Amino acid sequence: MNKLQKRIAQSQSEWQTLQSPAAACIYLGMASCGRAAGSEGVKETILAELKKHRISARLIEVGCIGPCYMEPLMDITAHGTPRISYANVTPAKAKLIIEKHLVKGEPVRQLAVGHFGMEPVDGIPYFFDQPMLKNQVRVVLRNCGIIDPENIGHYLARDGYRGLEKALALTPDQVIEEIARSGLRGRGGAGFPTGKKWQICRNAGGDAKYLICNADEGDPGAFMNRSLLEGDPHAVLEGMLIAGYAIGASRGYIYIRAEYPLAIQRLKTAIAQMKESGLLGERILGSKFSFAVRIKEGAGAFVCGEETALIQSIAGKRGMPRTKPPFPAIAGLFGMPTVINNVETLGTVPHVLRNGSTWYKQFGVEGNYGTKTFSLVGKVRRTGLIEVPLGTSLKNIIYDIGGGLQKAFKAVQTGGPSGGCLPEELLDTPITYETLAAVGSIMGSGGLIVMDHDTCVVDVARYFLDFIQKESCGKCTSCRVGTRHMVDILDKICLGEGEVEDLDRLESLARTVKTTSLCGLGQTAPNPVFTTLRYFRSEYVEHVVNKYCPALVCRSLIEYYVIPNKCTGCQRCVGVCPTGAISGPRSEPHNLDAAKCIKCRACLEICRFDAIAGNAIAIRTREEG
Numbered sequence: 027m028n029k030l031q032k033r034i035a036q037s038q039s040e041w042q043t044l045q046s047p048a049a050a051c052i053y054l055g056m057a058s059c060g061r062a063a064g065s066e067g068v069k070e071t072i073l074a075e076l077k078k079h080r081i082s083a084r085l086i087e088v089g090c091i092g093p094c095y096m097e098p099l100m101d102i103t104a105h106g107t108p109r110i111s112y113a114n115v116t117p118a119k120a121k122l123i124i125e126k127h128l129v130k131g132e133p134v135r136q137l138a139v140g141h142f143g144m145e146p147v148d149g150i151p152y153f154f155d156q157p158m159l160k161n162q163v164r165v166v167l168r169n170c171g172i173i174d175p176e177n178i179g180h181y182l183a184r185d186g187y188r189g190l191e192k193a194l195a196l197t198p199d200q201v202i203e204e205i206a207r208s209g210l211r212g213r214g215g216a217g218f219p220t221g222k223k224w225q226i227c228r229n230a231g232g233d234a235k236y237l238i239c240n241a242d243e244g245d246p247g248a249f250m251n252r253s254l255l256e257g258d259p260h261a262v263l264e265g266m267l268i269a270g271y272a273i274g275a276s277r278g279y280i281y282i283r284a285e286y287p288l289a290i291q292r293l294k295t296a297i298a299q300m301k302e303s304g305l306l307g308e309r310i311l312g313s314k315f316s317f318a319v320r321i322k323e324g325a326g327a328f329v330c331g332e333e334t335a336l337i338q339s340i341a342g343k344r345g346m347p348r349t350k351p352p353f354p355a356i357a358g359l360f361g362m363p364t365v366i367n368n369v370e371t372l373g374t375v376p377h378v379l380r381n382g383s384t385w386y387k388q389f390g391v392e393g394n395y396g397t398k399t400f401s402l403v404g405k406v407r408r409t410g411l412i413e414v415p416l417g418t419s420l421k422n423i424i425y426d427i428g429g430g431l432q433k434a435f436k437a438v439q440t441g442g443p444s445g446g447c448l449p450e451e452l453l454d455t456p457i458t459y460e461t462l463a464a465v466g467s468i469m470g471s472g473g474l475i476v477m478d479h480d481t482c483v484v485d486v487a488r489y490f491l492d493f494i495q496k497e498s499c500g501k502c503t504s505c506r507v508g509t510r511h512m513v514d515i516l517d518k519i520c521l522g523e524g525e526v527e528d529l530d531r532l533e534s535l536a537r538t539v540k541t542t543s544l545c546g547l548g549q550t551a552p553n554p555v556f557t558t559l560r561y562f563r564s565e566y567v568e569h570v571v572n573k574y575c576p577a578l579v580c581r582s583l584i585e586y587y588v589i590p591n592k593c594t595g596c597q598r599c600v601g602v603c604p605t606g607a608i609s610g611p612r613s614e615p616h617n618l619d620a621a622k623c624i625k626c627r628a629c630l631e632i633c634r635f636d637a638i639a640g641n642a643i644a645i646r647t648r649e650e651g
Contacts, residue, residue, distance in 0.1 A: 029304055030191070030311055034182045041183030045103070050083035050128065053101035053109065055171065057090035057256045058249070058408075064116065066099035071117040072100075075124040083128060089257020091171020094410035096139065099171070105131035108143025113154050116291025158408045161426050163389055163398045166373045167413045170257030172306040175292050178299040181260040187305060189235070189376030193268045194313045205375065206575040208383035209395035214240060214331075214368030215441065215470045216546070217459035220375075225367055227273045227355040230363035236274040237360065238366040239266055240336060241282035241289070244328040245442030246493065248473035253367035253411050255282070255289035259296040263319065265372030269311070270317045273365050277318050284323040293321060301349055320603050328497035333358075333366045333547045334493050335499065346499045347545035363452060368471065370399055391417035394458040396575055398469075404476035405431045406440075414457075421453040424476055433478040437562070443490040444550035446557030447483055466557045468550060480631075482579035483562040484569055488516035488556040494551040505548030508539040512555060520580045522643070524570040532558060574642030581625040584640040590615040592637035599629035599638065 032602040044051060052072060069085070076083055083104065091099065093188040096113035100120060103109045110133050112123055119137060119236075126132045133150065140153030154160060165207055175179035181187075190343045193201045206221025227235060239262060243251040255262060266278045282290060297319055322340050330336045330345040337359050339345035358364025374396065378386045387395045394416035403409050406428035414423060420438055424430065437447040440457075446467030448455070455461050459469050477486065495509040512535050518524045536552030543549045559566060568574050575583040588608070599608050600616065609621040610616030618629075630638045 030187065031180075033303060034187075037179035037182040037613060039181060041286045044084075045109070048106065049108075050081065050104045051102070052083055052085045052128075053088050053099075053103075054085065055090060055097050055099040056087035057171075057253060059090050059094040059253075060097045061288075063094075063097040063114075063459055067117050068098050068100060068115050068120045071120045072307050072509075074282065075121055079124070079129050081124075081128055083345070086174050087176070088173065089170045089175050090161070090166065090253045090411055090474075091257075092411045092413075093156065093408060095408050096410075099541050101142070102127050104128050104131075107131075108141050108145075108147065110138050110147070110150060112137050113139045117170065127142035132311065157410070157429060158410065158427055161396050161422065162413050163415050165377050165386075166261070166370055166399055167257075168377075169261065170253065170411075170530075173258070174558060175257050175259055176295045178296065178303060180261060181258070185380060186260055187264055187376075190264050190267050190271075190305070191311065192379050193271055194311060194315060198272045198274060201268065201379070202228065204383050204515045205272070205378060207263065208378045208386040209393070210371065210378060210386070211394070211396075211459065212368055212372060213370035213374070213398065213471070215468060217469060220367065220371055224269065224273050225300055225356055226353075227363045227365045229606065230356050232362045234277070234360075234362045236271055236359045236362055236364040237266060237270045237273065237275045237278040238333075238336065238340070238364060239278065239280045239372055240331065240333065240370060241280055241286070241369045242324050242331045242336060243286075243369070243471060244283065244326075244331055244497075245471060245473045246490075247401060247403045247475050248442055248471055249401045250411060250472045251291050251399075252286050252289050254369055254373050255286070256292055256400070259289075259292045260300075261376055262369055263293075263296055263300060265367075265375035266319060267305070267317055268375050269367060269372060271315050273363075275365070276316050277320070279340055279359075279378075280319065280321045281324055281330070281340060282321060283326055285326060290321060297321075305556070315637070324405045327499075329499045329545070329547050330495075331603050331616060332547060335545070336366065344499075349545075363382070370472075371442075389415040391456065396639055398457070398472060400472040400474050402428050402474050402476070404474075405433070405478040405481075406476045407432065416458055417456045419454050419456050420448065420474075423457070423474065424453065428476065431476065431478050433480060435476070436479045436481055437477045437483060437486075439475040439477070439486070439554070440473070440478065440492075441468035441553070443493045444468060444547070444553055445473070446553045447477075447486060447561065448557065449561040452561075466560060467553060471609045480577055480579070482520075482575050482577035483558045483565055484516065484519055484575075485577075485579050487558045488513065490554040491516060491551065494547065498547065498551075501541050502545075504539050504542040505551065508535050509548075509551055509587065511535055512539070512552070516555075519569045520575075522569070522573040522580070526567075526570055528570060529559065529563070529566055538582075565571075572642060575640075578627070578630065580641035583622050583642060584625065585643050586618055586623055586630065586638055586640050587620070588618045589615050589637050589639055592635050594635055594637070596634075598632050602628040602632050604628070 100115040101111045135149045141147045210220045211217040278522045335345040354364045407430040500506045595613040
């Protein structure tokens with residue numbers, strides 16, 4: 027039994043003790059989503075209550091388990107009960123839970139959302155039977171929210187580094203063959219076969235080879251990579267070791283955006299633990315394989331998510347894409363063969379090696395095997411991080427997992443700012459690289475933004491294109507200038523100054539930008555415009571012909587007013603109006619002063635009786651004339 031095997035055996039014993047119902051443990055969600063929801067305050071209360079009651083319970087900080095809308099999540103194991111989870115915990119709730127569950131041994135059933143035990147618990151459902159979780163398949167996320175990400179023993183106890191052990195027992199070519207057989211494709215968006223990329227790099231000549239983990243996740247609304255690094259950093263690092271061994275690299279880089287301080291902290295902790303355990307450095311686990319990892323913090327340039335721009339940034343140069351070929355697998359970092367894999371791709375690799383390619387191919391559909399993580403955000407009831415087999419339909423994700431919307435569905439944006447807005451009639455589309463491309467969108471890294479009828483698609487296209495335009499490196503004239511002109515046209519339309527001819531100009535510019543840009547940023551930048559014009563053209567026509575925004579979003583095109591026969595005088599709108607534009611006595615219809623109204627939508631969103639409406643300024647002007 028080698029040093030690692032001894033450590034694994036010890037860790038498994040400690041983990042089993044930790045999972046015992048007799049143990050007194052508190053698990054607290056301390057990923058970025060939990061902290062944003064208030065888990066720091068909950069933690070302070072927990073520590074104070076443990077001291078007050080003289081309880082020697084162990085507090086374990088875990089990552090995001092998925093349903094961010096439930097955060098802060100606090101789980102307790104004590105007094106013979108399995109791990110029981112409580113959602114949306116506040117300091118006051120934490121105090122009550124500790125007093126009843128830890129002190130008196132009585133789970134607070136009215137606050138509990140699930141248990142993690144093998145046997146039923148009276149009045150409390152199994153946690154993974156939650157509607158958001160029961161249709162998921164957790165491969166990459168199997169440890170997130172379960173283990174302490176800063177404790178390598180927890181990772182080892184759940185089969186951590188077993189994939190590396192298996193890899194080192196094979197030749198590099200055999201490892202690549204196993205990855206190729208699994209059908210694993212790059213999860214960063216392009217979907218290039220991982221095994222093929224590794225083989226190209228391995229076969230390339232060069233004095234050195236490099237491996238890069240791309241953690242420069244910059245899409246608005248996307249947090250898959252961040253959550254995995256915060257909740258299970260060792261999975262990604264183990265994947266890097268396996269990939270490095272397979273391609274013949276001795277050095278790896280993690281390129282991560284500086285805006286992810288918690289993920290960076292946990293990566294640094296994990297790397298230090300690996301060095302102490304003999305999992306980094308010279309002759310890893312007694313083999314001839316040596317490997318070192320360095321973290322490179324990016325400065326927030328969206329274009330550095332593109333692999334050649336990323337390479338330039340690591341080399342200390344301005345992050346700008348270059349022409350391909352040669353591809354990085356042939357000539358990448360410092361001119362040497364380089365493999366760049368996404369965080370999720372590398373986080374998947376250990377599971378494939380540990381369980382085998384046949385096991386992995388049971389998930390997904392032909393040509394799109396395995397699972398994919400998505401950040402599900404927007405107007406769905408249940409927001410958070412999810413993992414589903416490829417081939418799952420958009421409808422299944424939005425309605426079965428996300429719980430649907432409170433208002434009528436309008437569109438879903440897939441693939442981030444470079445993706446497309448897809449309408450309701452395409453919700454049966456299975457999510458694969460090819461099917462999304464066929465309808466004008468992309469997989470991207472996995473962002474899903476759900477919109478209802480309060481969303482203006484013209485405004486959405488303008489927002490995403492403005493983001494892309496600002497993030498353009500400026501190297502290509504078509505991208506630098508073309509996207510600027512497209513944003514200007516969309517601004518005109520949203521201001522009520524658009525013309526019918528502008529729609530043809532937009533499409534013409536979009537085609538030019540798409541076909542003449544050097545890198546993926548420019549080539550996919552027009553997707554929001556293409557898809558909104560294709561599927562929601564009537565909304566553009568409303569903006570340019572009737573000078574009206576049906577979603578009541580574009581402020582220059584609408585004015586709000588009160589419908590007297592619907593207004594009950596409840597004064598909820600009066601309370602939220604920041605400018606005092608709404609007035610009137612209680613229980614009587616109110617008045618709205620258009621001159622004072624800043625069109626912030628606060629009254630529209632809070633009214634329970636649909637008594638606030640919007641009209642086109644142009645129509646009102648014509649009527650008054």
